[in-house]
Amino acid sequence: MCAEELRQHSINPATLPSAPSAEPTRHEFRTRMNTLPLAPCAACGKPGITTKVIDAGDGPHWLDLCWPHAGETSPPHPHGPTTVEEILDLLREVAKEVAAEMGLSVPLHIWTDQEGWHDEYFG
Structure with a gap:
């Protein structure tokens, strides 16, 4: 996601926490997802139950999202059902x-x- 796409979902890229690298290890992902309390959704503040690493122009950052916002910000699978x-x-x-x-x-x-x-x- 680029910075403009983040802003369209009311996410300020400057507030995203830094990630260790552009391609974290499985251990780093598991640690992030299993640490309580869960990191807040970058869009609404509810518990973030999905995470990924993005680069919005200033290096890798964690993007933690709740289910509704993860669905809104993820493109549909090109071969999956859409209706x-x-x-x-x-x-x-x-x-x-x-x-x-x-x-x-x-x-x-x-x-x-x-x-x-x-x-x-x-x-």
Whole structure:
């Protein structure tokens, strides 16, 4: 993320803590994620449950984010589902595969915030 993208999400790049390097080790990531209290989300101050290292122009910095802000600042996977319907289709497909592997009939009930009851599937 560049400094302008950070500012679009009300994140001041100057307030981000310095990271040890542009590519921290797994140990450094684990230590950061397992240290309590969790580092605050750079956008809202809630506990940051995701972290990554960015360079906004002045070296590597930790970018800690809560789930909502991590989702807002991460681009969608180029091959992943992007609409609610695509996500529901993927859930149905995975439920069907798991049920077939386990020899079970698995009921899948899907609720959405927008429509309430949305779908029922028995794989």
